[in-house]
Amino acid sequence: MPDIFQLTYTSTASHPPGVQDCSEILAKSRRNNSKFDVTGVLVHNTTHFLQTIEGPELIVRILYDRISKDPLHHTLSIVDACMLERRQFGGWAMAYDDGNSGPVLRGKIETLLERCGPPVKAQFWVPSTHAGHTGSIAH
Secondary structure, eight states: OOOEEEEEEEEEESSOOOHHHHHHHHHHHHHHHHHHTOEEEEEEOSSEEEEEEEESHHHHHHHHHHHTTOTTEEEEEEEEEEEESSOSSTTOSSEEOOSOOOHHHHHHHHHHHHHHOHHHHHHHEEOOOSTTOOOEEOO
16 A cells, blocks of 8 residues: 655746755755655756655645745645655655766656656756757756
């Protein structure tokens, strides 16, 4: 029986996120997520965030409520919520693709984007021009 709840949302950045913004978000997320048995991934481009959080449903919903009040972003929209047999991002308290991530993380993000549908995929997917690569996550 599935017992991991996964919630994915997009939001609009209040201002273009810089390296310092992302570093702070990741440090805070990793610290808090480790305490509450939550895992996930954060992807951003110059104007939007895509984040997935997974763990016990009550905890994930409480975290999403807290995240929705953060002034770094607005116009949050849940694009996918489901129960899973096992975590998709279980190896990471909060994974982050900076364009240099390995194929394992990129493959998981590609799978996530497929489930989120064409509008979200179009917003965060950029076809690659490198031979042998099918694409990369937008930043």
